[in-house]
Amino acid sequence: MLVRCASADDPYATIEVRNPNAREVVFTTKISFKDRSGFTFMDGTHQVSVPAKGTKSLRVAVAGAGGSLDQLDHCEVQPTATADW
Numbered sequence: 001m002l003v004r005c006a007s008a009d010d011p012y013a014t015i016e017v018r019n020p021n022a023r024e025v026v027f028t029t030k031i032s033f034k035d036r037s038g039f040t041f042m043d044g045t046h047q048v049s050v051p052a053k054g055t056k057s058l059r060v061a062v063a064g065a066g067g068s069l070d071q072l073d074h075c076e077v078q079p080t081a082t083a084d085w
Contacts, residue, residue, distance in 0.1 A: 001077060003031075005074060006033070006075065012059040014059050015060065019054055021053070026050075028081060029078065030077065030078040031043065031044060034075065046058055
């Protein structure tokens, strides 16, 4: 999984999910947005359908869902997405 955290220029985190399976799968990802002290000010789970042997990017907004870019220091993503079906 590849992650690009949000910035002032682009207030979205981008999560790239790869599917090694021979069929399309819906994956659940978990991301946390943290401040300098490590406090999680926003987190959530997001689902994305990824084609067989394919890759899909998921964009997650920081602002507007309880988060604020001025608080953001870094983001953390669960390293392995959960396959739902």
